Amino acid sequence: MRVKNLKIQRQIFVNKDKELTKAEYERLLTAAKSKGNEQLYFLMQTICATGIRVSELRYITVESLKAQKAQINLKGKMRVIIIPKELCKMLLQYSKEHKITNGSVFVSKNGKALDRSNIWKMMKALCESAGVSREKVFPHNLRHLFARTFYSLQKDIVRLADILGHSSVNTTRIYTMETGETHRRQIQKLGLLRL
Numbered sequence: 001m002r003v004k005n006l007k008i009q010r011q012i013f014v015n016k017d018k019e020l021t022k023a024e025y026e027r028l029l030t031a032a033k034s035k036g037n038e039q040l041y042f043l044m045q046t047i048c049a050t051g052i053r054v055s056e057l058r059y060i061t062v063e064s065l066k067a068q069k070a071q072i073n074l075k076g077k078m079r080v081i082i083i084p085k086e087l088c089k090m091l092l093q094y095s096k097e098h099k100i101t102n103g104s105v106f107v108s109k110n111g112k113a114l115d116r117s118n119i120w121k122m123m124k125a126l127c128e129s130a131g132v133s134r135e136k137v138f139p140h141n142l143r144h145l146f147a148r149t150f151y152s153l154q155k156d157i158v159r160l161a162d163i164l165g166h167s168s169v170n171t172t173r174i175y176t177m178e179t180g181e182t183h184r185r186q187i188q189k190l191g192l193l194r195l
Contacts, residue, residue, distance in 0.1 A: 016181065017133065017135055017136070018135055018136055018141075019136065019141075019144075020132075020136045020137070020141040020142070020144065020145050021145075022145065022149065024130070024132045024136060025044070025048060025142070025145055027130040027131060027132055028044060028123070028126050028130045028132060028137065029041055029044060029045065030130065031126040031129040031130035032044065032126055034129070035125075035126070035129065037122065037126075038094065039094075039106065040119075040122045040123070040126075042090060042091060042094050042105075042106075043057065043106050043114070043119065044123070044142055045087065045090070046060055046087060046091070046106075047139060047142040047143060047146070048142040048143075048145055048146050049083075049084055049087050049146070050081050050082070050083060050084070050087070050146070051081075051143055051146040051147060051150070051163055051164050052070075052072075052081055052143070053074075053140075053143065053165075054116050054119060054139040054140065055074065055116070056070075056072050056074065056081070057104075057106050057113065057114065057119075058104045058106075058113040059071065059072050059081070059104075060083070060091070060104065060105050060106060061102070061103055061104055061105060062092070062095050062100060062101060062102050062103065062105065063102065063103075064083065065083060065088045065091050065092050065095070065105070066088075066092070068082070068083050068085060068088050069081060069082050069083055070083060072165070077165065079162075079165050091105055116139065119139050120138055120139060123137050123138065123139060124137055124138075143164070143175070144175050147160060147164060147172070147175035147176055148175065148176060148178070150163070151175075151176040157169055157172055157173070157176065160172055160175075160176070
């Protein structure tokens with residue numbers, strides 16, 4: 001007797017319990033600011049406004065802000081991140097206030113670039129005051145929010161893949177997935193049922 005392999009369709013919806021919404025992101029920013037964590041406030045905006053990876057934050061330097069772009073060299077690949085003008089102004093002002101005259105903007109008290117675990121802990125500390133589920137709050141989810149927002153406005157997955165530094169559009173598709181509820185509303189808008 002021979003058993004056939006079962007083919008499973010790849011996941012096409014994101015779990016809404018893990019998807020960070022724009023409103024939740026705004027609440028996280030408000031919580032960071034009210035707790036006086038200016039560094040985290042600007043760090044979250046940097047990830048969300050550029051789509052940069054947490055591991056690439058060290059390339060956000062005073063020099064890159066002046067050029068309004070960061071050159072990223074990771075995993076044998078080089079790419080350029082465009083930094084929005086308003087973000088550059090905010091981060092240069094932040095750098096000036098904190099006497100960061102060159103190099104990475106997001107550094108620890110001893111001057112080293114912040115690592116993923118420190119950022120993760122700082123973000124988790126905002127959950128309760130922001131009223132956001134802990135399952136939704138981690139740095140990479142800000143990158144996903146950037147991707148979903150970009151795609152909803154531009155509908156250009158190839159350009160988004162370039163911005164995110166993906167070599168395959170299939171990877172980018174994961175970032176643009178919506179919840180099943182969003183998909184249901186879109187299907188209902190088609191108006192193909194006669195009631």
